[in-house]
Amino acid sequence: MHRRPFDRNLRWIIGIWLACLFWSAGLLAAENLFPYGVASGDPQTNAVLLWTRVESVQPVVRVRYEVASDPDFRQPVASGEAETGPARDYTLKADVSGLSPATTYYYRWSLEGNKSPVGQTKTLPERTNRFRIAVVSCQHYGAGYYTAYRYIAQDAPDLLVHLGDWIYENPTYGSVVARPDPVGVADDLPSYRAKHRLYRTDPDFQQALRSIPVAAIWDDHEVQNDYSGKGLLFYNPARLRAAYQAYFEYVPIRAQGEFRIFRSLRIGDLCELFLTDGRQYRDEDIWHPAFFPPRDAAAEALAPGRSMLGAVQRKWLLEGLARSRALWKLIGSGDMMMDLRMNGLPISVDQWDGFAWEKEQILGHLAREKIANVLVLSGDTHIFSFGELRFQGKPVAKEAGTAGISSPSARVERSKEIQEANPQIFFTERDHRGYVLLDLSEEAIEVSFYGISTVLEPNGERVLLKRVRIPRS
Ligand SMILES: [Fe+2]
Structure with missing residues (x-):
């Protein structure tokens, strides 16, 4: 049967609309993976503990953290991965050492391109x-x-x-x-x-x-x-x-x-x-x-x-x-x-x-x-x-x-x-x-x-x- 151009256009429009929907849903998800923010604690002269919680339903999640001496992360000083899952309610801690005393550091967590807010801490x-x-x-x-x-x-x-x-x-x-x-x-x-x-x-x-x-x-x-x-x-x-x-x-x-x-x-x-x-x-x-x-x-x-x-x-x-x-x-x-x-x-x-x-x-x-x-x-x-x-x-x-x-x-x-x-x-x-x-x-x-x-x-x-x-x- 001959398909009318209108049908084809409609399919394209619906297709593009669905793609936009999934894309924006993805963006929303990206914004919401760390809804409880970030925190740091128990600073020492050379170390500090970083914290966040990631939204997930996976049995095991590995989340990356980065520490830098500037808020744009152009001067990285440490990075690594921490693991979490339902056994710790998807909370994460990373004890970052090798830092300098009395220094302000910036940090963030990321999972599959989704980034947490940038935190600031001080040794x-x-x-x-x-x-x-x-x-x-x-x-x-x-x-x-x-x-x-x-x-x-x-x-x-x-x-x-x-x-x-x-x-x-x-x-x-x-x-x-x-x-x-x-x-x-x-x-x-x-x-x-x-x-x-x-x-x-x-x-x-x-x-x-x-x-x-x-x-x-x-x-x-x-x-x-x-x-x-x-x-x-x-x-x-x-x-x-x-x-x-x-x-x-x-x-x-x-x-x-x-x-x-x-x-x-x-x-x-x-x-x-x-x-x-x-x-x-x-x-x-x-x-x-x-x-x-x-x-x-x-x-x-x-x-x-x-x-x-x-x-x-x-x-x-x-x-x-x-x-x-x-x-x-x-x-x-x-x-x-x-x-x-x-x-x-x-x-x-x-x-x-x-x-x-x-x-x-x-x-x-x-x-x-x-x-x-x-x-x-x-x-x-x-x-x-x-x-x-x-x-x-x-x-x-x-x-x-x-x-x-x-x-x-x-x-x-x-x-x-x-x-x-x-x-x-x-x-x-x-x-x-x-x-x-x-x-x-x-x-x-x-x-x-x-x-x-x-x-x-x-x-x-x-x-x-x-x-x-x-x-x-
Ligand atoms: Fe009280």
């Missing part, structure tokens, strides 16, 4: 007299937007220190709802992974992780509110392991033995940062909820031997503090270390006050060994705080607490009575979420407490709440 210096650290914690996704991270990226710190509550296992936080969390409660491996993916969709969080190396520790909500590792290992070990596995898959943290996260970062002779794990090895909790325990539970919190860190980590910390030759000793802690008491008894037994004997071991060690210039950095409370740690009435260290990125504050520390009973806490601020910025030098640490005007909607403004200067002693 630690061998010597320096200036270093800037942004300190964050507590980022409940449903309770607020991560606007603080936009300002952190503008501050261009050398390091982002995350003190825990990177995710929250629960989708809501009281009655505060800024945005929906469709994942629900996380309590097994698929749901913890889904929670990590959800949290990584925030564009400001992605931007900060793309441009600043992070050093992270966990607190409780990466697993379950106020949990103790020893307790959960007995009652629900599967949940504990699932949460820890998902954390290691999604957070750019270097593996150093199964699930060990306590470690130190040395920033020349200027600073050593001791990052602690206050959850995994902690003794069973003694009171729920943790606030205002009755007398006998509060007395138990003071019992000799009661430990948050466990004996191995405590020894590591005490020895590390004593031998460190760095001027400033920073201790990263998920939970507040300063006393917060009424009539001599703890107000919250989930914080360091619930492990008073071990706190005394650490503070007594600072006094006996004459270890000066110690600053504890803490999260968890959802308020800003600044004050000092005392041993037998004498100050041995300072502490700066960050309110966190988005999690609402409990109003418990608001009462005047509690403030008056705790003169070692010089400053608290409960009305803003935000972050703490540290500018370290050989003379002093300048601590800036930055609040965000609102996290209930995007685009809150940054407010400087307070700035304090800690001169070296």
Whole structure:
């Protein structure tokens, strides 16, 4: 049969249209292979850990990474391949070494021509007299937007220190709802992974992780509110392991033995940062909820031997503090270390006050060994705080607490009575979420407490709440 020219043209048009459709679908796929962005973490003077997650359904995927000293990758310095698959939820880590100290590097991942966004990172210096650290914690996704991270990226710190509550296992936080969390409660491996993916969709969080190396520790909500590792290992070990596995898959943290996260970062002779794990090895909790325990539970919190860190980590910390030759000793802690008491008894037994004997071991060690210039950095409370740690009435260290990125504050520390009973806490601020910025030098640490005007909607403004200067002693 004779085919009419119109039919032939129509076939051509449909053919070209289909080709365009597949081509544009391919382009779309190319843009979406790395939807969770890129990140870097645990920098050393010659190495840094790179992270991403690739969209795939293959049993094995090999993804290429490139590191360069310029953002256009004209001066490549390292490249390689990392392997992933469903066993690690398609997350990728590459520990790139052979780098130069105090140097900015650019990196990207690629699979079959699809490229990730370009990340920027920086190695630690061998010597320096200036270093800037942004300190964050507590980022409940449903309770607020991560606007603080936009300002952190503008501050261009050398390091982002995350003190825990990177995710929250629960989708809501009281009655505060800024945005929906469709994942629900996380309590097994698929749901913890889904929670990590959800949290990584925030564009400001992605931007900060793309441009600043992070050093992270966990607190409780990466697993379950106020949990103790020893307790959960007995009652629900599967949940504990699932949460820890998902954390290691999604957070750019270097593996150093199964699930060990306590470690130190040395920033020349200027600073050593001791990052602690206050959850995994902690003794069973003694009171729920943790606030205002009755007398006998509060007395138990003071019992000799009661430990948050466990004996191995405590020894590591005490020895590390004593031998460190760095001027400033920073201790990263998920939970507040300063006393917060009424009539001599703890107000919250989930914080360091619930492990008073071990706190005394650490503070007594600072006094006996004459270890000066110690600053504890803490999260968890959802308020800003600044004050000092005392041993037998004498100050041995300072502490700066960050309110966190988005999690609402409990109003418990608001009462005047509690403030008056705790003169070692010089400053608290409960009305803003935000972050703490540290500018370290050989003379002093300048601590800036930055609040965000609102996290209930995007685009809150940054407010400087307070700035304090800690001169070296
Ligand atoms: Fe928190």
